[in-house]
Amino acid sequence: MSGVDGADLPGGGRAGDGPARPRGARWWAVRGALLLAAVLLGVALVGQWNDVRDSVGELTVLGLVGSAVATVAAVGATVLSWRAVLGGLGAVLPLRAAIRIFCVGQIGKYIPGSVWPVLAQMELSRDYGVSRPKSASASLVVLALAVPCGGVTAAATLPFVSREALTDYWWALAVVPLFAVVLYPPVLSRLLGRAFRLLRRPPLAEPLTARPILAGAGWLIAGFVWYGVGTWLLVRDLTPAVDGARLVALCVGAYALAWTAGFLVLVLPAGAGVREAVLVLALAPALPSGPATLIAVVARLLATIADVVWALVGVALRPRGEPTPDERPSPVLPAEPGADPRETPSRAR
Template structure:
């Protein structure tokens, strides 16, 4: 029996065990959330009844805006690598590709975007690097925001998530252009791939960080609209909302066993909000937030597919980063 044939059963067993672990752990988190809701169902039911259509609509708008800002950050990085894709094509690659995050593991959005990017002549390594760096910048800025505001959250937030403070220096160093470009070069060598078409610039990384922060502000507004309508108050509620959501998302992301952070994110959000609102309010906000974010994640791909006229236009490689290409006369003509 060859070494390859002998290795295949081992790989299959590991894959099966990994999938079983993913299902079990995700189910455990979901069971915890379900238990917390059922334990206080009478209170939760009353809180849900207090939500207004206006608050839900405003929260949905915040979620849609957050996803759009994330898209702009990814597009900046893709352009910095030298691939300028038309707006509708970029929307199709990013939004449809992001549906892969609802599958177990973090590799599916990367693989899907690589496949979709081929239709627009985007090198596979550029697609993979752009989405991975977008994830890292989103995670890094989210943890940074959480670490800065964590002492204000009160409750068990500090006891459970004090370790986020250690991410501050790591995220700062890794996001420096020389460091990030060297890490990319090393990754390409280890993967035995060609070098990146061109290195990332300080301007490109800076713009990506800007859009990541804008993403968190929009997500914070999305959560704030729900909490405010449920009776929460305080001049710093918006700050608490941004930090709590950023921390919950980041924790859900780090627990890669759960698709789209399902379960761990809601659990963390309840803990991070414990010092700001009552548990029933936190539970309702976490559950409605998940529902509205799912709607936003499904709405953008639908919009992208409707607006993309399936024209496979060539990619234009220029040294400039065009963050809003449809604002120029030339771009307007192509759209």
């Protein structure tokens, strides 16, 4: 696609090459916000550990480690969802670039308000030649997509094991049809087109199709399953009243409902408090409120640790200096007079 993404720069460079660019007020503001988010993340981590250190001994090492691994995998699935949606918008990033942009930017969620990770991802995407509108669109689409994915996951599992939770938090599922309509590809493409025009950016080369949306949804549902597996590995250490496949379904649905309800409360960082309350109620068929509260707090701690792990991985994956975004379509640039046709530069890679 012609335009900012992947475009040639004066002097022979390209927007995806990753060299230093002018560091304006926006650059410093985003980095300052990320630094603040890192401090708040550290404070949250210490506070969450203090909440569980006296009772974490009730859980086995195997359960804790297994749950941590499952939680890290769940966050990884979210990265792949974002990458799939961004690819549908015409910017296909290498996996290492997607991890860096998404995971470093994601710590912005520890600042109250849901806008900070999106702003950080917008700025970090520019290091790889991806325009801010495309990066923001991908981030917002994934956030919107997570709501129906979480709702569908909860609706498919909880009716069989925890109907009370669905009854009390029906509003978290009631918004699913609205989000589904907005995410219908023709409607979403029209909305994105209007947004790009308002921002005076080039329109998408082609409408967003169902394929990247479905791919993103598939990865998000896989992430909810991983979160549920992590919860199940903790719950089974506390002799729950439910076992077998019903316990797995309960844990998957409980976490999906808790995440969805927490996300919809936009004023709290990462749904603080709401997610735990919903999870405790949803786990009621298996555990009393005391042990369920322990599970909720430990799950929150492990989710924070997973954010730290992925953020550190993202920081380590600095731009290599080669062009990274694969923009579609990729027109061939004309050869300079007298140049060897075999050396004609092209954006196609």
